[in-house]
Amino acid sequence: MLFDMTVPAAAQWFIENRGQWDSVVRYASTSGDVVITATELRWQHAGTWERLSLADVTIEPAEQAAAHVNVYGPQGAFEGLRLWRRLHWRGRDGSTRAIAAWTRRGLELTLSDGSSPRLLAERTAEPLDSWARGGRFIGASGRDSITAMQTLGGAIYLAGWTSSSTLFGASGAGGGDAFCIKLSSTGEVQWATVIGGTGEDVALALAVTSERIALVGRTRSTDFPTTAGTIQPSYGGGDADGFIVTLDPTSGSRSAATYIGGDGRDELSACAIGSDGRIAAAGTTASTGLVATAHQQQLAGLEDGYIVVLAPTLTSRIWSTYYGGRGFDSIAGVGFLPDGSLVIAGTTTSPNTGEAIAANIGEGSLRMTPPDGFLARLDAQGQRLWGRYYGSDGQDSITSLAITQSGMILVTGFTNGTNSAMSYLAEAQAAQNNFAGGAWDGFVAVIRPDGTRLWGSYYGGTGSDRCTGAIMDAQGYVYVTGWTTSSDLPREASENTTIAGAEDVMLGFFSPDGTRRYASLLYGGSGSDLPSGIGWLPDSTIAIAGSTTSGSFPPLDGQSSGDFDGFVLRVGGLGILSAEQPPAQSAPFRIAGSRLHVSLPEECRAARLAIYTLSGLLSLADQQVSSTADIELPAGVYAVRLHCVQGEEYRAVVIVP
Numbered sequence: 253m254l255f256d257m258t259v260p261a262a263a264q265w266f267i268e269n270r271g272q273w274d275s276v277v278r279y280a281s282t283s284g285d286v287v288i289t290a291t292e293l294r295w296q297h298a299g300t301w302e303r304l305s306l307a308d309v310t311i312e313p314a315e316q317a318a319a320h321v322n323v324y325g326p327q328g329a330f331e332g333l334r335l336w337r338r339l340h341w342r343g344r345d346g347s348t349r350a351i352a353a354w355t356r357r358g359l360e361l362t363l364s365d366g367s368s369p370r371l372l373a374e375r376t377a378e379p380l381d382s383w384a385r386g387g388r389f390i391g392a393s394g395r396d397s398i399t400a401m402q403t404l405g406g407a408i409y410l411a412g413w414t415s416s417s418t419l420f421g422a423s424g425a426g427g428g429d430a431f432c433i434k435l436s437s438t439g440e441v442q443w444a445t446v447i448g449g450t451g452e453d454v455a456l457a458l459a460v461t462s463e464r465i466a467l468v469g470r471t472r473s474t475d476f477p478t479t480a481g482t483i484q485p486s487y488g489g490g491d492a493d494g495f496i497v498t499l500d501p502t503s504g505s506r507s508a509a510t511y512i513g514g515d516g517r518d519e520l521s522a523c524a525i526g527s528d529g530r531i532a533a534a535g536t537t538a539s540t541g542l543v544a545t546a547h548q549q550q551l552a553g554l555e556d557g558y559i560v561v562l563a564p565t566l567t568s569r570i571w572s573t574y575y576g577g578r579g580f581d582s583i584a585g586v587g588f589l590p591d592g593s594l595v596i597a598g599t600t601t602s603p604n605t606g607e608a609i610a611a612n613i614g615e616g617s618l619r620m621t622p623p624d625g626f627l628a629r630l631d632a633q634g635q636r637l638w639g640r641y642y643g644s645d646g647q648d649s650i651t652s653l654a655i656t657q658s659g660m661i662l663v664t665g666f667t668n669g670t671n672s673a674m675s676y677l678a679e680a681q682a683a684q685n686n687f688a689g690g691a692w693d694g695f696v697a698v699i700r701p702d703g704t705r706l707w708g709s710y711y712g713g714t715g716s717d718r719c720t721g722a723i724m725d726a727q728g729y730v731y732v733t734g735w736t737t738s739s740d741l742p743r744e745a746s747e748n749t750t751i752a753g754a755e756d757v758m759l760g761f762f763s764p765d766g767t768r769r770y771a772s773l774l775y776g777g778s779g780s781d782l783p784s785g786i787g788w789l790p791d792s793t794i795a796i797a798g799s800t801t802s803g804s805f806p807p808l809d810g811q812s813s814g815d816f817d818g819f820v821l822r823v824g825g826l827g828i829l830s831a832e833q834p835p836a837q838s839a840p841f842r843i844a845g846s847r848l849h850v851s852l853p854e855e856c857r858a859a860r861l862a863i864y865t866l867s868g869l870l871s872l873a874d875q876q877v878s879s880t881a882d883i884e885l886p887a888g889v890y891a892v893r894l895h896c897v898q899g900e901e902y903r904a905v906v907i908v909p
Contacts, residue, residue, distance in 0.1 A: 264354045265317050265335035272323045272330045278311055279339060282321075284416055286352075286359060288339065293352065293361070304361075306341050309349050314338040322445040322504050324477040325429070331505050388439050389805070390818035395428075398818035399469075401785030401797035402460045406437035408787070408795055409501075411455040411467055412818055414446070430455035432467050432499060435820065437789050443504035447497060449473025456535075459525045464507065464564060465499040468520035468533045471511070482510035482566040488539070489513070494520035496533050496566060508566040514539025518558070522586040522653070524594075529564035534596055536582040537574070546573040546634025552608060557583040557598055561634065571634035577602025577609055579622065585653025585663070589701055592632040597653040597663050600626045600641075609639055613703045616640030620676065625650035625665055627699060638703045644669025644676035646687070648695075656724040660706065661699035664719035664732060666692040671710070682709040683762055683769040688738070694719030696732045696762065707766030713738025715751075717758070721786040723794075728764030733757065733786045733796050741772065748774040753802055755780045759794070759823060761905065770905040771891050775821060777802025789822070796821040823903075840894055841904045848892065848906060850881040856896035863906075864891045 266279040266288070273280065279288040285296045288311065294303045315337035323330040341350040351362045390398060390410065400411040410433045429448030432455065436442055447453065451472035459466045474487040476495060487493055493513025499506055512520060516538030523533045537558040540551050548556075556576030562569055575581065579601030586596050601622040604610050609626050610617045616627075617640065624643030627650075630636055642650065646669025654662040671678050671686045677695050678685045687693050693712030696719055700706055711719055715738030722732045735755040743749060748756070756776030762769050775781070779801030786796050797820045805819060840856070842849045852859055861881060863872040871890065872883065885908045894902040 264359070265319075265337060266313065266339055266352075266354075267321055268313070268334050268336070270330050270333060271327055272325070272333070279313070279336070281354075281359075282335070288352075293350075295359070306350055309341040309343055312340045312342060314340060315353075319441045320443050320503075322443065322506065324445070324447040324506055324509075326449055326475045326477070329477065329506065332503070387805075387819060387821040389800075390433065390820065395816040396818050397799040397816060398797045398820070399455060399784050399799075400457045401787055401795065401820075402458055403787030403789060403795055404460045404501075405462070406790050407442065408435040408437070408789070408797070408820060409433070409458060409460050409465065410435070410797055410818065410820070411458040411469075412799075413454040413469075428452045428454060430467070430469055430471075430495075430497075432458060432465065432504065434501070434504060439820070439822070445499060445504040445506070447477060447506065447509070449475040449477065451476075452492075453495075456519070456521045457523050459523045459531075460501060461525050461529075462501065463529065464525065465501050466523045466525055466531045466533070467497040467499060468523045468535070469495055470519040470535075471495050476509070476511065477506075478509045478511060479506070479566075482508055483562065483569055484511040484513070487511055487513070488518070489515045490539060491517040492519060494518045494533070494535055494537075496520065496523070496531065496562070498531070498564070498566060510566045512542075512558075512560055513537075514541045516540065517555075518542075522583055522596075524587045524655075526588045526592060527590075528592075530561055530570060530588075531564060531566070532559065532561045532586050532588065532594055534559040534583040534586040542572070542574070543569065544573050545569070546571040547630060547636045548574040548576070550574065552576050553578045553581065553602055555580045555582065557581045557596065559583065559586065559594070559596060559630070559634070561594070573630070573634050575628060576600065577605060579603070581609075581626075584649075584651055587653055587655035587661070589629070589655060590659050593637065594630045594632075594634075595627065595653065595655065595661055596630070597625065597627045597642075597650045597661075599623050599649040604641075607639070610641055611636060612638040613640050615704050616642055619643070621645050621647065621669065624648050625663070627653075627661070627663070627703065629701070629703065640703050642677075642697070643667075645672060646670065648677070651719065652721045654722060654724075656698075657726060658724075658728075659701055660724070661701065662696070662722050662724055662730065663699060664694065664696050664722050664734065666694050666718040666734075667710075668692055678708045678710055679766070681767050682707065683767060684710040684712070684742075686710060688712050688717075688740075689714040690738060691716035693717050694732070694734045694736075694758075696722055696730060696760075696766075698724075698730065698766070709762065709766045709769075711758075711760050711769075711772075712736065713741035715739065715741070716755075717741065720783055720798075721796075723786050723788060725788075725792070729770075730762040730764075730766070731786065731794060732760040732762065733783045735780075735782050736774070741774070742769065743772055743774060748776075752776045752806075753778045753780060755782060757781050757783050757796060757798070757821065759796065768889075770889060773823070775806070775823075776800075777805035779803070781805060781819070783821075794823040796823065840902050841892060841906065843906060843908065846885055846887070846908050848883040848885055848890075848908075850877055850883070850894065852877060852879060852894075852896075853902075856894075856898065856900060859894050859896045862893045862895075864893075865889075
């Protein structure tokens with residue numbers, strides 16, 4: 253007998269119940285589509301739960317995963333929950349009555365009469381091996397969103413929220429739970445931690461070092477699982493409180509957790525960890541009574557930014573302050589500079605009355621058309637060193653902040669303002685020096701530690717474009733991600749020539765001085781694909797994470813599990829390649845004069861080679877390479893892509909003198 257089972261085939265496991273679910277449940281799949289009780293196997297097909305009775309049996313798990321799950325909720329703390337690939341049902345005589353196993357084809361269920369087993373249920377979808385081709389989905393049957401991502405030591409750390417009641421063992425106690433997930437550089441889940449109370453809990457940002465993870469967000473749960481001895485173990489009141497949770501990066505287990513909030517609405521949307529272990533968290537507050545010991549000690553407007561710096565244990569406050577004026581002020585990013593000072597960035601509608609926003613700097617001292625972006629630098633005691641506006645003659649908002657290896661400040665955002673002669677957001681020689689039209693354009697800027705701009709550029713077309721994150725490599729090249737609806741967005745070196753859905757992921761690659769954009773790539777499916785984080789992986793590979801409503805999302809294989817899932821996209825490195833700047837010895841590309849030499853890596857048996865001009869024109873289409881190739885190129889800048897038959901991909905931007 254054959255049962256049709258609509259169950260995702262990839263990265264599925266059975267997770268044990270140790271109290272995080274109703275006691276009738278013995279095991280459930282990590283997606284929540286399969287539930288095992290003492291007497292039944294239940295699975296979801298086309299929105300309907302089917303069931304199969306298995307009486308007078310005992311259940312034995314087999315093939316334990318290396319990964320594990322931690323769940324923290326009103327029911328308690330459940331750490332190190334084990335994951336299994338197979339379950340065996342055994343009769344009283346010890347014979348095997350049934351076996352359920354997650355295979356590359358999906359969930360296979362075999363019944364046996366003791367001699368000749370027969371297949372009862374199988375999913376015949378192709379195996380999901382998307383990481384080698386470009387990434388993976390993160391999600392279950394509910395709504396699952398990735399709001400932030402960090403990379404460290406080859407691992408990927410994700411933060412977000414889930415409404416799926418059984419995603420990685422989530423308790424489903426309220427309107428949503430926060431999560432943190434660690435993936436290996438090959439996309440395998442190392443651990444997943446779910447934390448929340450009976451209300452809505454959303455993780456919005458995380459910071460990672462080798463010693464700890466800081467996870468921040470907002471909660472409407474009065475029973476959020478805080479720990480004793482922290483600075484605020486109880487809910488502060490109002491519509492929502494912020495929260496800070498620290499986790500062990502090896503196991504994902506909770507070290508400490510605290511509320512940050514008062515009588516109004518509070519939210520923490522950014523965090524950073526200093527070299528001495530200090531944890532800085534920042535966001536927005538409407539509360540009048542928050543503890544403030546440094547620069548600004550009272551709420552000045554309708555909503556102000558708020559920054560708090562805590563000891564690593566979350567048991568003592570080092571300093572805290574409001575930051576804002578008479579309007580609305582919110583902080584989107586925070587980071588430590590090498591000297592221990594702190595930089596914040598966000599969006600404000602406040603005038604500069606009493607130097608509420610800008611001070612001690614000439615550039616950016618005037619508010620333009622509100623809202624504007626803003627940045628400020630505070631010393632190690634929380635006193636302001638400088639503050640500035642960052643905006644144009646339109647509406648402007650800063651969405652992210654990153655501190656580079658060289659101590660520069662990297663910000664992204666979006667605007668509908670023009671640049672005019674004042675060079676508000678971009679220099680005249682910038683890769684894109686003005687607003688392209690439409691609803692919004694993205695922007696990126698590199699700011700010096702003294703608050704002055706090194707360079708800035710727009711990034712967009714005539715639709716709606718927003719930049720949401722950026723990273724800089726050791727040579728100063730900047731990679732910017734965001735989303736776009738613009739049919740005319742520049743597509744240098746992009747395989748995709750049209751927008752696939754409502755919003756697509758964009759990835760731009762800028763020169764160290766911001767005057768050239770070497771590549772502009774598009775990725776996406778038929779829905780909305782919204783990136784929220786970008787980071788480095790080994791071999792100059794880039795990871796981009798976010799949320800999607802697309803059922804399919806090239807280059808990710810397979811299908812999403814719900815109507816709103818997280819995604820992690822893996823993009824091959826786009827390092828600069830020239831005769832003056834040779835690549836690593838293992839790189840497949842080399843430049844000798846005007847000749848591009850291609851030599852396949854050992855693991856690449858055969859490949860297809862494509863070369864694009866920076867206007868997006870295809871100079872060489874899918875030339876087959878079995879060992880080596882030499883291509884003569886005119887002077888110029890090119891994007892080169894080598895796609896191995898096994899799925900690995902190598903990219904470079906080639907400068908031919």
